[in-house]
Amino acid sequence: MKVKSWTALALSACMAASLAACGGSGAGESGTKGAGETKEAGESTGESDAKSDASGAELSVTIWDNNQEPGIKEILADFTKETGIQTKISVVKWNEYWTMLEAGAQGGSLPDVFWMHSNESERYMSNDMLLDLTDKIKESDKIKVENYPEDIWGLYTYKDHYYAVPKDIDTIALWYNKKLFDEAGLAYPTADWTWDDLTEAAKKLTKPDGSQYGLALKMDNNQAGYYNLVYDKGGYIINEDKTRSGWDDPKTIEGMNILAGWLKDGVIPSAQTQTENGEDVLLQSGKAAMALQGSWMVAAYRDNEYTAENCDIVELPKDAVTGKRVSIYNGLGWAAAKNGKHTEEAWKLIEYLGSEEAQRKQAELGITMSAYKGTSDAWAKSAKFNLQAYLNMMDDMVIRPYSKSTVTWETADNEIITKVYTGELTMEEACKKMAEQMNEKLAEEK
Template identity: 25%
Template sequence: MGIRKYAMLGALALATVSSFCIPAQAEDVTITVWSLDRDIQPAPNLIADYNKLNTGIKVEYRQIQFDDVVSEAMRAFSTGQAPDIIAVDNPEHALFASRNAFLDLTDMIAKSEVVKTANYFPGPLASTMWDGKNYGIPKATNTIALYYNKDMFKAKGLDPEKPPQTWTELVDAARKLTDPAANVYGLTFSAKANEEGTFQFLPWAQMAGASYENINAEGAVKALDTWKTILEEKLASPDTLTRSQWDSTGTFNSGNAAMAISGPWELDRMVAEAKFDWGVTLLPVPEQGAERSSAMGDFNWAIFANTDHPEEAFKVLEYFVSQDNRMFKDFGQLPARLDIAIPETGEPKKDAALKVFVEQLKYAKPRGPHPEWPKISKAIQDAIQASLTGQMTSQEALDQAAAKIKAVLD
């Protein structure tokens, strides 16, 4: 995206500012916003810019901690102390919406000249939905794909321009690339017993025709068996079971793994640290022509149902949406929208990787949506651990998970 296009986007943002305004009152309406964002991230910066517009709405910001979002926000809602607007992790959105804690925005969005649902990737948009209604607006998004070390591919006789496209090709490449003498594993990923493990495994199950609602389907068993093969043959480090995505991908960055399943949050670290040629490709599929899927992360905006100022709060969200073209340029986050191109950074490998991640986002699916997602996810995590540690077969572990999930769904 060139300078001219940015100028056009900037002009559009300015032209639409009037749509966020309401007639000035004797005293500004105050809208409170809670988010995890630090000073270099979107929320506090967008709020500061909005307040400079003097629209008759004053926005106040409070940074909250990740582990406290659900408990503190629900407690605040139940006591009438909730903020007007909050940013929540997308798998937690359904919990609030299902309990009528979030305002139904369906009609407001339908009438909005700024928020257009057709502009969003399907996955992020789906995460804001509950019972056929829209209870939020995607804030930003991310996903996962396959990083690979082109220098190691060349050294092992593999074509660096033809990375693995199927699970079989991935395992075969990992076998050729694993080099114990050089302390190099073929692949690194996270199978940790927390949400990161589910985040990485669920797309594999989905690509094979399963879902959280039938997690013991044949395709999901094949997916977990593939992971088991990778661990049993030591194509990935044993601590794959305990390491985070960030830590596991550090193995790749340091040259101790030839491939890594991770997200765009790694790109700046890759550019700064990697001393080798690398690329990114879409997640391998079970077989050629199979359905694609990928994980989907990041947060959504929502308005609490007991706000005293629903119209003003929505005006603020409209302003945030109007600034989505800044999401990557200013804050390094991927916008959740199809209609916003990612500008080139001047780093060829990073720019090529970003194109892959944007393509992968077309297939990204939300976790759920379901109000009891943490329980569903825990059942999947337990199955992954039971299988990969040899306590159960993949079928037995996923059968057990399916029974736990059924009890939640019923």
């Protein structure tokens, strides 16, 4: 373990609570952050008729999303039946997940198998905390690199070595409340909508007394929110070689000014309101008519009586000038602890979870879109919503902006953007400040 390097970067884990999970931001999003109570002890998924496992291993598996737990447990049970290797799954809330991993990394007690995210992957890879899967993948008949998006592999590759197997892929779409649209006498959003169309509808769906807003968009909702506006306008957050911020690019500022307009028009809730109630809560309670949300939120809305009855999905609006309809996308990876007690068994589990069989079942169960190419069509049939909209958003995708220090510069960005919501800064001032701080942090990465 590279103690000096790890210690120098430790503070970034403490700030991860305000950052994106599978995809977007917004600490109130239950699907994003793994809602529900933290499980103090996981539940075994073993079956009594499972094959005997000579090693006697029981693998600890840790994730952060309660909504995905039931389906993953079913897949883990399939693995146990096939191999005899027992598993025990634990769900730790997003706000606590990275603190838990930080403590485990320093104390030598990481879970056997766990989710890895692009915000944190390089920190763990560069500090030699994750099991190197390169040779195992090369020898595997189940995991072939070409069967997964190249960008997702890139999130979990360090110095040409692989440290996680892609678990899923996510895109962004527009959720809308049919009941509120009907009450306002408005036609539902369509794939032909522009951001101007969304703005006009949001104005008509907002009530002056603050009881209903046309749109919910949190201050820290970057992947599922304003990043898409930026790239639709031709702007960018970070350049290709990850040496410079694009926040001060005129096209980036132009995209962010769409958000500034929503704030000026009062069609989105205040910072205080959205700190107390996430976009998911506002949509589920009928307080917001629309919300930009990642595909990881589907299970939460499917299992909520109100959204299941009243809401549906459509592709994101496109830019009226550029014609672009970009979806920022991301994907989690299944990783293992380098110094785990059961690394061979851990690899067998990761290999199984990344296999076409398990990835197809992940989609069929409606857990989430799968990373294995060609397996997500079944996911589109897993709920009564128009899930095809999320698949259609794969036509023009940009990988979620990241670098070695994503956590630190995103945390600073969130603090600055909040000041636009509170009226302390103009959007242009905020964008220039975000560029300045981000460039400083990127320079430190060299």
